[in-house]
Amino acid sequence: MPSIAISGHRIEYQQTARTRAGTAPLVFLHEGLGSLAMWKDFPAELAAASGAPALVYSRYGYGNSDPIAAPRRVDYMHEEALEALPALLGALHIANPILIGHSDGASIALIHAGAGRWPVRGLILEAPHVFVEDATISSIDAAREVYRATDLNDRLRRYHADPDNAFWGWNDIWLDPAFRAWNIEASLPSITCPVLAIQGADDEYGTLAQLDAIERGVRGPFERLVLAQCKHSPHRDQPAATLAAMARFIAGV
DSSP: OOEEEETTEEEEEEEEOOOSTTOOOEEEEOOTTOOTGGGTTHHHHHHHHHOOOEEEEOOTTSTTSOOOSSOOOTTHHHHIIIIIHHHHHHHTTOOSOEEEEETHHHHHHHHHHHTOSSOOSEEEEESOOSBOOHHHHHHHHHHHHHHHHSSHHHHHTTTOSSHHHHHHHHHHHHTSGGGGGOBOGGGGGGOOSOEEEEEETTOTTOOTHHHHHHHHHOOSOEEEEEETTOOSOHHHHSHHHHHHHHHHHHHHO
């Protein structure tokens, strides 16, 4: 897997080529405990369906990218959105992308687009967070107990070179009392590009209040897709419906 130095950290990434003229590049931003590998085949399938080039990467602290060297701060998603992501896109000569973000990755996409400093063709958001809910904290707290009591560390080793670093880097900051005030709704009014928001009806990490807030806040075209029998990861729980909705959206922006 190729890697690149971004802001002093080695970042693993993977790219696929454009197969249809005029398609905007797709940039995949993984969830809070995700990685390049955890997307599995979904980015390649969406790239094939849309004809668009795709970039998938593991953020600092995840996958086979460098492990984090210090605890994350409350503004870690702003650092990713406003510093690391622009540096990566610039280094790889990717402009005016469609950002496809899952959970934390969706929040990073919103912050990046809301800054208004870089052109964004569209946003596809899976299970986005714009503020902290009790349901989110409860599920993340439960994940901590599962990690301590089960073989989750071993299972995560398939996706992260250092599972402890990845898990505790994510879990500790979300359960930090200071993080309860985290809120990115101020970023939304500057977003004028089309937005597709997808959420599972059974999402254990957030409610539809997140989509409601995004719909109220953004100024561009907004559409939502709520999938039945689907939890926090639509592209894993309902892959066919998620792929079809994303491909249709990409074709229209």
